Amino acid sequence: MDRNAPVGVFDSGVGGLTVAREIIRQMPGERIVYFGDTARLPYGSKSQDTVLRYSRQIIRFLITKEVKAIVIACNTASAYALETVEKELDIPIIGVIRAGARTAVRATRNGKIGVIGTEGTISSGIYTDVMKAMRPDIEVTGKACPLFVPLVEEGLLHDSVTDEIASRYLSVLKGRFIDTLVLGCTHYPLIRSTLKRLMGDQVTLVNPAYETAIELKELLEERGMAGDEDFGGGEKYQFYVSDLAEKFTAFATSILPEQVKETRRIAVEEY
Amino acid sequence: MDRNAPVGVFDSGVGGLTVAREIIRQMPGERIVYFGDTARLPYGSKSQDTVLRYSRQIIRFLITKEVKAIVIACNTASAYALETVEKELDIPIIGVIRAGARTAVRATRNGKIGVIGTEGTISSGIYTDVMKAMRPDIEVTGKACPLFVPLVEEGLLHDSVTDEIASRYLSVLKGRFIDTLVLGCTHYPLIRSTLKRLMGDQVTLVNPAYETAIELKELLEERGMAGDEDFGGGEKYQFYVSDLAEKFTAFATSILPEQVKETRRIAVEEY
Numbered sequence: 001m002d003r004n005a006p007v008g009v010f011d012s013g014v015g016g017l018t019v020a021r022e023i024i025r026q027m028p029g030e031r032i033v034y035f036g037d038t039a040r041l042p043y044g045s046k047s048q049d050t051v052l053r054y055s056r057q058i059i060r061f062l063i064t065k066e067v068k069a070i071v072i073a074c075n076t077a078s079a080y081a082l083e084t085v086e087k088e089l090d091i092p093i094i095g096v097i098r099a100g101a102r103t104a105v106r107a108t109r110n111g112k113i114g115v116i117g118t119e120g121t122i123s124s125g126i127y128t129d130v131m132k133a134m135r136p137d138i139e140v141t142g143k144a145c146p147l148f149v150p151l152v153e154e155g156l157l158h159d160s161v162t163d164e165i166a167s168r169y170l171s172v173l174k175g176r177f178i179d180t181l182v183l184g185c186t187h188y189p190l191i192r193s194t195l196k197r198l199m200g201d202q203v204t205l206v207n208p209a210y211e212t213a214i215e216l217k218e219l220l221e222e223r224g225m226a227g228d229e230d231f232g233g234g235e236k237y238q239f240y241v242s243d244l245a246e247k248f249t250a251f252a253t254s255i256l257p258e259q260v261k262e263t264r265r266i267a268v269e270e271y
Numbered sequence: 272m273d274r275n276a277p278v279g280v281f282d283s284g285v286g287g288l289t290v291a292r293e294i295i296r297q298m299p300g301e302r303i304v305y306f307g308d309t310a311r312l313p314y315g316s317k318s319q320d321t322v323l324r325y326s327r328q329i330i331r332f333l334i335t336k337e338v339k340a341i342v343i344a345c346n347t348a349s350a351y352a353l354e355t356v357e358k359e360l361d362i363p364i365i366g367v368i369r370a371g372a373r374t375a376v377r378a379t380r381n382g383k384i385g386v387i388g389t390e391g392t393i394s395s396g397i398y399t400d401v402m403k404a405m406r407p408d409i410e411v412t413g414k415a416c417p418l419f420v421p422l423v424e425e426g427l428l429h430d431s432v433t434d435e436i437a438s439r440y441l442s443v444l445k446g447r448f449i450d451t452l453v454l455g456c457t458h459y460p461l462i463r464s465t466l467k468r469l470m471g472d473q474v475t476l477v478n479p480a481y482e483t484a485i486e487l488k489e490l491l492e493e494r495g496m497a498g499d500e501d502f503g504g505g506e507k508y509q510f511y512v513s514d515l516a517e518k519f520t521a522f523a524t525s526i527l528p529e530q531v532k533e534t535r536r537i538a539v540e541e542y
Contacts, residue, residue, distance in 0.1 A: 038317075039311070039317060039321045040310070040311050045424075045515075046309075046310060046514050046515065047514050047515050049514075050310045050513075050514045146421065146424075146425055147421055147422070147425055150417065150418055150421040151418070153316075153417075154417055154418055160435070161432055161435055161436060164431070164432055164435075165432060242321075243317050243318050243320075243321045244317065244318050269540050
């Protein structure tokens with residue numbers, strides 16, 4: 001395996017760019033091939049079978065790009081597909097859930113953790129299962145927040161409507177006296193300040209995107225697979241989507257530290 | 272062509288059931304095969320190429336069910352695909368846009384019409400083009416309302432948040448003094464009372480679902496293709512989706528006049 005091969009990162013759309021951004025910040029020597037499934041998003045309201053089928057197609061595409069490792073930068077796909085696809089692959093693959101869960105379990109003082117995410121992520125119960133396996137006495141309350149993604153995509157990051165919806169979603173978590181809240185969807189860090197204000201200073205917010213980049217770094221270093229900064233030519237960051245490449249380029253440029261020059265559209269269902 | 276063959280009706284998800292409901296009410300002698308593309312919804316934020324490819328796959332599936340005519344019960348797919356696919360087919364196919372546009376042009380008194388819909392429908396400009404072809408002096412103002420579909424799907428049909436978002440979206444239309452408003456997305460009739468209250472009694476709301484069923488009825492009668500009530504066995508209404516069949520069955524039962532017994536899931540991308 002070539003240590004300077006790229007890392008594959010995928011998501012249902014743009015949300016996973018928050019994970020790519022952390023990888024770029026924490027591992028400037030790594031190349032990235034990113035895929036966003038913009039023709040079939042969102043994943044959060046779809047079934048496990050469908051999300052698994054879509055994830056397998058994307059992984060087959062990433063393998064054609066000779067990636068050395070894969071990051072599922074989508075909570076729903078991590079919840080529904082990781083356990084199955086990791087058995088089918090020869091290269092390491094990680095999701096965003098275990099790293100976020102581990103950090104939350106370490107952070108909590110009173111043992112009460114809240115998790116917010118899509119309907120798929122929350123109804124899968126995966127955060128609860130993973131955290132209870134790490135520490136059985138922990139109390140986990142999950143809450144699906146299906147309007148957060150459309151509100152973020154509509155740009156209402158600081159808006160009275162987002163405040164009102166967030167306040168309704170979070171009330172059940174406040175009632176359980178949680179002291180740690182996992183942002184279990186990659187869009188949610190974009191409304192972090194609203195969530196922080198509503199939950200109060202005593203509640204720690206955990207962003208799995210950040211923790212996942214750390215996990216990737218450790219994994220690559222352990223296996224002697226970390227990339228060099230001089231990777232010797234080629235595009236350092238490549239972006240692929242299944243639809244609306246130009247819109248993706250504009251969005252990616254706005255949240256990544258570097259200008260994105262080009263996004264290519266592919267027919268992912270053919271993989 | 273068998274006059275008792277079913278009519279094919281498709282949408283990106285459940286919204287087109289408002290069209291199916293009107294067909295059932297107005298044409299009790301017709302059989303229906305309905306397809307909802309729940310694995311790839313929504314269509315409103317996707318590109319023309321993608322929506323056209325998805326529509327062709329669905330049409331190929333409906334043709335295997337030997338439908339005698341097809342209704343595109345989705346404004347975005349009508350905007351992006353109808354003109355192309357009607358040239359490729361031997362059976363009649365209609366969308367929801369022309370019937371809605373014709374009714375709006377007849378209803379307006381001051382010649383100022385508003386259209387609300389998804390980003391895809393509004394940015395296509397199709398309602399404006401169709402209405403101006405019918406009456407060139409008409410003034411059409413389109414407004415994309417991307418949060419309405421998620422708000423409806425979250426069940427916030429009568430809610431202060433929906434009021435607030437609707438009030439923002441509609442303000443530009445009120446400022447243009449429209450007297451007729453086209454509900455250019457099949458989900459919107461479900462928040463009709465909110466829209467009516469905000470726009471006021473002097474504004475006529477046009478529901479293309481209703482008008483499309485009338486157009487279908489006229490078309491089938493003209494061609495001698497209207498079904499008999501005694502269609503002789505088989506399931507009268509068949510429902511197919513690409514994901515989450517049980518959730519669809521529950522939703523369809525809540526809005527159709529008859530209990531839906533079963534929804535079948537198919538792999539539509541293989542057609």
